[in-house]
Each structure stands twice: as structure tokens, then as C-alpha cells.
Amino acid sequence: MAGTIRLDKFLAEMKKGTRSQVKEAIRKGRVLVDGAVCRESDYKFDPAAVTVCMDGEEVAFSSVEYFMLNKPQGVVSATEDNLHPTVISLIGDAKRKDLFPVGRLDIDTEGLLLITNDGKLAHELLSPKKHVDKVYFAKVKGKLREDVTEAFAKGITLADQTTVLPAELLIESSYEEDGEPVCEARLTIHEGKFHQVKRMFEAAGGQVVFLKRLSMGPLMLDPLLEPGESRPLTAEELKALRKS
Structure with missing residues (x-):
């Protein structure tokens, strides 16, 4: 059972217009409930057990998406x-x-x-408290400290002296671009501090120039x-x- 809901609220939540727009549609007889015109905006019903149509089209119900x-x-x-x-x-x-x-x-x-x-x-x-893993692909410019993998694994300290949780770093490739060292890496973190990935690499001597999240849990x-x-x-x- 989805519980009961007002007709105008249902239509608004299902993206059929603002509350005032759906009220007007109901008042004009454009809304059917189980095949019958309903002109009461405050009519309450169970959307899982009733068919609602607006302008001749059924309004599909979804409680969560x-x-x-x-x-x-x-x-x-x-x-x-x-x-x-x-x-x-x-x-x-x-x-x-x-x-x-x-x-x-x-x-x-x-x-x-x-x-x-x-x-x-x-x-x-x-x-x-859940420490849900988040995996990122990062392209980083600049010469990273030699012990960056170990530093991340221990929990690196950021520029503002914040220490982050231990993280797993895998350097996938290293090369030069316009005369500057570049690496491509995968980083798994277990928290979500503000700009965390960028700040971690900055603390290790690099600058993130491309970042993409690959997974979450x-x-x-x-x-x-x-x-x-x-x-x-x-x-x-x-x-x-x-x-x-």
C-alpha cells in the first residue's frame, strides 16, 4: 500500500505541473480517476490501487526512483x-x-x-560512519612525492592540516606532456571531504586536471x-x- 494522497499533490509530484496548474486542470475536468471526472483537488486516494488520467493519458505512479x-x-x-x-x-x-x-x-x-x-x-x-568506498580516475600534472602511494595508504595530511583516512592509490601510467610530468591513477577513498581527491594530490605535489568517479560502494x-x-x-x- 502506498497510502493515500491528495489528487493535486499526486499530479504535482508526478511532474504534471505546479500545484496551481494541476488544480486548474482538475477544476476544468481534465482529470479522470478510475474513468470518472474528478473536480476535487483534495480528493484522497491510494495511487497504487487507482488509475488516474490527465488529458487522456494515464499518469504512472512511482513512490521512489x-x-x-x-x-x-x-x-x-x-x-x-x-x-x-x-x-x-x-x-x-x-x-x-x-x-x-x-x-x-x-x-x-x-x-x-x-x-x-x-x-x-x-x-x-x-x-x-559507513566509510563507503568511492573510486576515482584522475589525471594529475606535476611531480608527485616518491612515497605518494605509501602516504595515501597511511592517511595523508592536507594543506589545512586535516588528515584524511587511509586510501588506496594505483598509478596506472606516467609520462610527460608539454615537458611536464603527468600520471594517470585510480584512487579509492572511504570518505567524502570537500574537494578531497584534488586536495590529496595537491598535498602530494600534483594538480588534478581531470577527475571521474567510477564507482560508489x-x-x-x-x-x-x-x-x-x-x-x-x-x-x-x-x-x-x-x-x-
């Missing part, structure tokens, strides 16, 4: 913003309007972002998703997330 997004650069991890497009604006097939990103990726960072309206799951994934970025694309989570992915 889960989307995997491959966040592109230039988009902010927010529900609304006056200057930049938001990650929520990229979820074109969402039914609900109360979705939010689980955590944040910087505007210039790409990769995996979970979008949902499940507050309980989001809290579990973001709780500092058991959830791995679908390689078929291009930047800006999203898809609903599979039942298996959601089950694994809840277990973690």
Missing part, C-alpha cells in the same frame, strides 16, 4: 541553480519532481552520480553511458546498494 547518471563537466550537483544546468535536469524520464543527487561531484568532475528521492538510502551511503558506472546520459538502476544494483 533510482537513476545512475554519468555526470558531465559543466553541470552542478544540485536540484536547482541560477547559473548552471543541474544534474536533475538531465534525468529526462523521471516521473517524480523530488529527486536529488546523492552527494556531490564538482562542476568540472565527471562520472557516477546516484539520483533518487530515497532519503534513507542516501543517508546510509553518505554517512561518515558496489555501484559501478555503466560504461555504455555517455556523459550526460542516465538510466534507472537495475534490481540487482539496487539490492547490492541496500546490502552495502
Whole structure:
């Protein structure tokens, strides 16, 4: 049972318009409940047991939604913003309007972002006590200290004297670009401090010039998703997330 909900609230939550717009639609007889016109905005019903149509189309009900997004650069991890497009604006097939990103990726960072309206799951994934693994691919310019892998494994101290938890660093390649040393690496962290990955590499003598999140807990970025694309989570992915 989904519980009861007001008709106007249901339509607004299912992205059929603002509350005032759906009230007007109801008043004009554009909304049917189980095949009959309903002109009462405050009519309460169980959306799991009733069929609602607006302008001749059934309004599908979803109490919770889960989307995997491959966040592109230039988009902010927010529900609304006056200057930049938001990650929520990229979820074109969402039914609900109360979705939010689980955590944040910087505007210039790409990769995996979970979008949902499940507050309980989001809290579990973001709780500092849970130490959920997050894996990033980073391209770093500059000469890193020789013991960077060991320093990260012990828990490096940032420029502001904050010490982060031990992290696993794997240098995948090293080369020169425009006469400057560059490395490509995978970094697994177990917390989510502000700009943490960038600050860790800065503390080791480097500058992150590209950053992409590859996974969060058991959830791995679908390689078929291009930047800006999203898809609903599979039942298996959601089950694994809840277990973690």
C-alpha cells in the first residue's frame, strides 16, 4: 500500500505541473480517476490501487526512483541553480519532481552520480560512519612525492592540516606532456571531504586536471553511458546498494 494522497499533490509530484496548474486542470475536468471526472483537488486516494488520467493519458505512479547518471563537466550537483544546468535536469524520464543527487561531484568532475528521492538510502551511503568506498580516475600534472602511494595508504595530511583516512592509490601510467610530468591513477577513498581527491594530490605535489568517479560502494558506472546520459538502476544494483 502506498497510502493515500491528495489528487493535486499526486499530479504535482508526478511532474504534471505546479500545484496551481494541476488544480486548474482538475477544476476544468481534465482529470479522470478510475474513468470518472474528478473536480476535487483534495480528493484522497491510494495511487497504487487507482488509475488516474490527465488529458487522456494515464499518469504512472512511482513512490521512489533510482537513476545512475554519468555526470558531465559543466553541470552542478544540485536540484536547482541560477547559473548552471543541474544534474536533475538531465534525468529526462523521471516521473517524480523530488529527486536529488546523492552527494556531490564538482562542476568540472565527471562520472557516477546516484539520483533518487530515497532519503534513507542516501543517508546510509553518505554517512561518515559507513566509510563507503568511492573510486576515482584522475589525471594529475606535476611531480608527485616518491612515497605518494605509501602516504595515501597511511592517511595523508592536507594543506589545512586535516588528515584524511587511509586510501588506496594505483598509478596506472606516467609520462610527460608539454615537458611536464603527468600520471594517470585510480584512487579509492572511504570518505567524502570537500574537494578531497584534488586536495590529496595537491598535498602530494600534483594538480588534478581531470577527475571521474567510477564507482560508489558496489555501484559501478555503466560504461555504455555517455556523459550526460542516465538510466534507472537495475534490481540487482539496487539490492547490492541496500546490502552495502
